[in-house]
Amino acid sequence: MISLELSIIRFKDVFKKYSPENVIFSGIDLEIEKGEFVFLTGPSGIGKSTMLRILFCAERPTSGEIWVDGVALSSLSNAQVPYLRRKIGVIFQDFKLLSNRTIFDNVALSLEVIGLGKKQAEQRVMQVLEGVGLKGKMSQYPLRLSGGEQQRVAIARAVVNRPAIILADEPTGNLDLQRTEEVMMLMEELNARGATIIFATHDERLFENTHRRVLRFHNGKIRI
Amino acid sequence: MSLAILCRRAFFDLRQNFFGQLITTMVVSLSILIFAFFSLLYFNLQDFVDRFGTELGLTIFLTKEAPKDRIPYLYQKLTDLSEVEKVTYISSEEAFRRLEHFLKEEQDVLEGVDAEFLPPSFEVQINRAVFQLDRIKQLAGEIDKWPEVSKVQFGQEWIDRLHVFSGLVRTIVTIIGILLLFTAAFVVTNTIKLNVYARKEELEIMRLVGATNMFIQGPFLVEAFLQGLLGSSLALGIVFAGYSFLQGFETRFELLRGMNICFIPWHYTFAIIASSVLLCVMGTALAMRRFLRL
Ligand SMILES: Nc1ncnc2c1ncn2[C@@H]1O[C@H](COP(=O)(O)OP(=O)(O)O)[C@@H](O)[C@H]1O
Ligand SMILES: [Mg+2]
Numbered sequence: 001m002i003s004l005e006l007s008i009i010r011f012k013d014v015f016k017k018y019s020p021e022n023v024i025f026s027g028i029d030l031e032i033e034k035g036e037f038v039f040l041t042g043p044s045g046i047g048k049s050t051m052l053r054i055l056f057c058a059e060r061p062t063s064g065e066i067w068v069d070g071v072a073l074s075s076l077s078n079a080q081v082p083y084l085r086r087k088i089g090v091i092f093q094d095f096k097l098l099s100n101r102t103i104f105d106n107v108a109l110s111l112e113v114i115g116l117g118k119k120q121a122e123q124r125v126m127q128v129l130e131g132v133g134l135k136g137k138m139s140q141y142p143l144r145l146s147g148g149e150q151q152r153v154a155i156a157r158a159v160v161n162r163p164a165i166i167l168a169d170e171p172t173g174n175l176d177l178q179r180t181e182e183v184m185m186l187m188e189e190l191n192a193r194g195a196t197i198i199f200a201t202h203d204e205r206l207f208e209n210t211h212r213r214v215l216r217f218h219n220g221k222i223r224i
Numbered sequence: 225m226s227l228a229i230l231c232r233r234a235f236f237d238l239r240q241n242f243f244g245q246l247i248t249t250m251v252v253s254l255s256i257l258i259f260a261f262f263s264l265l266y267f268n269l270q271d272f273v274d275r276f277g278t279e280l281g282l283t284i285f286l287t288k289e290a291p292k293d294r295i296p297y298l299y300q301k302l303t304d305l306s307e308v309e310k311v312t313y314i315s316s317e318e319a320f321r322r323l324e325h326f327l328k329e330e331q332d333v334l335e336g337v338d339a340e341f342l343p344p345s346f347e348v349q350i351n352r353a354v355f356q357l358d359r360i361k362q363l364a365g366e367i368d369k370w371p372e373v374s375k376v377q378f379g380q381e382w383i384d385r386l387h388v389f390s391g392l393v394r395t396i397v398t399i400i401g402i403l404l405l406f407t408a409a410f411v412v413t414n415t416i417k418l419n420v421y422a423r424k425e426e427l428e429i430m431r432l433v434g435a436t437n438m439f440i441q442g443p444f445l446v447e448a449f450l451q452g453l454l455g456s457s458l459a460l461g462i463v464f465a466g467y468s469f470l471q472g473f474e475t476r477f478e479l480l481r482g483m484n485i486c487f488i489p490w491h492y493t494f495a496i497i498a499s500s501v502l503l504c505v506m507g508t509a510l511a512m513r514r515f516l517r518l
Contacts, residue, residue, distance in 0.1 A: 056432075078517065085434035096429050100240050113435035115229075157433065 006070070007031040008165065008196050009055065014064030016050060024050050026220035028064070032198065034164075037191040039207045040200040042217030048200040052167045055198070056088050057081045069164060086114055089158030089166045089195075093173035095150045097142040097157075103129070104138040107156045114161060128156045132186060148179030155186055159195070166190060168199045172206065180206070234446035244419045245447060248504075251415045252455025253462075255408035256500055260463040262404055263488050263496070266397050271486045273390040282348040282364060283377045288340070290372035295344070298372060302346060307363055310349040316342045343374060412500075413507035416448065420511040427515040437516045444508050452504030456497045463488070 011030040017023040024047040032038055040048050053059040054066065057073060066073045069087055076084060089110075097106050104125055111121040129135045132152040134145075142150055151171060158166060168187065172180040184206065191197050199206075207214050216223045238245055284302070286295075295313060302311045314322075320339040324331045350360060364376040420427075430440045467487050474485060488496075 079437070082431070082434045082436045082439075085432065090432055096425070096432065098426055098429060109430070110433040113430065113433055113439055161434075 006034065007067070008034040008036075008069055009198075010067040012065045012067075014054075014066060015062045016047070016054065016059075017062050023220055025061075028220075028222055030215070030222055032196060034196055035191070035194055037187070037197045037199070037212050039210070039212055039214045040198055040217070041202060041204070041207070041214060044202055046217040047220070048202070048217065049169050052090070052169050052198065052200055055165075055167055056085055056090055082113075086161060087164050089161075089163040091151070091154050091158050091166065091168040091171045093170040095142070095147075095154045097150060097153055099141060099143050102139050102141060103134060103145070103153050106142065106153055107138075107160050110157050110161045116161075124160055125156075128160045131189075132156045146179075147174050148176075148182060151175060151179070151183055152186065155183070155190075159190055164194075164196060166195050166197045168197065170201055170203075171199075172201065172203070230442045230446060234443040234450075237443045237447060238450075241419070241423070244422065245451065248412075248415050248419055249451045249455045249458075252412050252451055252500060252504060253458045255411050256456045256459035256496060257462055259401070259404050259408055260459050260488065260493075260496060261466070262397070262401055263492065264463055264467060266394070266401065267488055267492075268486055269390065269393060269397070271484070273386055281350055281378065282346075282360070282367070284346040284348060284367055284373055285343045285375040285377070286345060286372050287374040288343055290344070294372055298346070298370070302348060302367075305363070307351055307359060308348055309351040312347040314345045314347060316340050316344050319343075319345065409503055412503055413511070416451075416504065416507040417511040420444070420508065420515070424515050427512065431516070440516065441509065441512055444512060445505055448504040448508035449501055452501035453497065455504075456500035460488075460493050460496065 009030070009032040011028045014025055014028040015023075016025045028051075040051065042048060050059060054061055054073075055068060057076060060073075068084060071084065073084075098109070101109070107125045107129060108121055111124060116124070126135060126138075129138050132155055134149060134152055134156070137145065137149065142153060145153065151174075155171070166187070171187075172183050175183065187197055187199065201207075286298075299311055299313055302308055317339050319342040320334075323342065324334060327333065360378060364378055367373055368376045427440060464487065467485060470485050
């Protein structure tokens, strides 16, 4: 049987420049299959974050087209962007948690914005917090937690609404080796459950022994 | 998003950012307070000028030849005018008696003088609600044309001078008022901006997890509404308390009794509250706009 697998993410001749001298991408063509786990790498300042930001529409490309889950991003108005973002979970190096909300409320935010009922939301949040091993700390505030724990909260927030795609931008950048291992295992687990993951990192060690596809930035192009 | 959820979120926010909200409300309150006190001054000045003008009223002198039987007709004609509050007829005899009273010991100078040498007159009090100098002037002109009337007198010079003066004061007061209003708007919008900027991370994170602009703005706008409403109401409440206090003085001290302090007109207080609410809501929406683009 022929598998008509559709790429969940597709770049076609994408350019991004901040100014004529500051060209980040010059003609990127790329396809990422549904359920794939790819690493995005290259030295700092090469454009990894920019690429992820373009994917969740925090940034628009200068030219070219990108499809995410069949939707051409150029066709999305600013008002439609939130609906795209509900299909994408994003994780950052600096966690981006709300320090005045409890762990529970931070994770629940993702469900609050899509208007999920309180009861249902509560159940889902508990389940996800249990999955990242933080159920016991759900009524604490983020700054009371260690970096590794905060990152797991951020992961919980990113995945609680079951997004098809997870974008991770140097999520282990602030963590020690053991915490990094934990995060990597969580990511593997999420991928095993069907999420498509793009993992940006400049740290070669994270994919040394992997069988995963590694996308390398080089002179505004991607080498596979 | 239902109203209940919106209110719950706004309430949660209010508790979370209580201090910031309080400061903003105080800033709104102080700004409006300065402006409202100023308005109180302005309206009292205007009221005083108007009242002063009406109290002068009109005096209509009749010609000596005017037949006596025309007097009830003229009285009625004057009373029927919408601008007129009260008409008093002063006969020649009454005018003479007043003159005698005025002269007191020296009234012997009037000896042998016939009471009829003074013309009869009407004293007309103008309805306070319709008082306008131009209308009074016009009215005086019209009455002057009546055949029985020899002269219409009203403290024209006085009123004119008063109006020039009050016009000048009013212009200055209006300019200062507008400047105050701009200052208030500037201070309030900047305070709001600072508050929104302090929460820009929160806005960014909400955007990140797929919140719509409506969802993000909702609680902020509810808070802004409350800030505008409470801030301005508090300010006007303070001004009203000050006004009541002064009124208490007025009844206790002889000197102030004639002043008749008035409060800012009610429709104007509502306009202040509405503008304050609008200012806070618009200021918040504008301050948020730059964080809600992408
Ligand atoms: N808003 C911007 N204006 C101008 N240049 C920018 C802007 N954002 C990023 N850049 C530049 O784009 C390049 C790529 O940045 P980034 O995507 O963050 O790299 P990476 O994540 O690979 O370290 C950097 O050289 C950075 O200076
Ligand atoms: Mg980066």
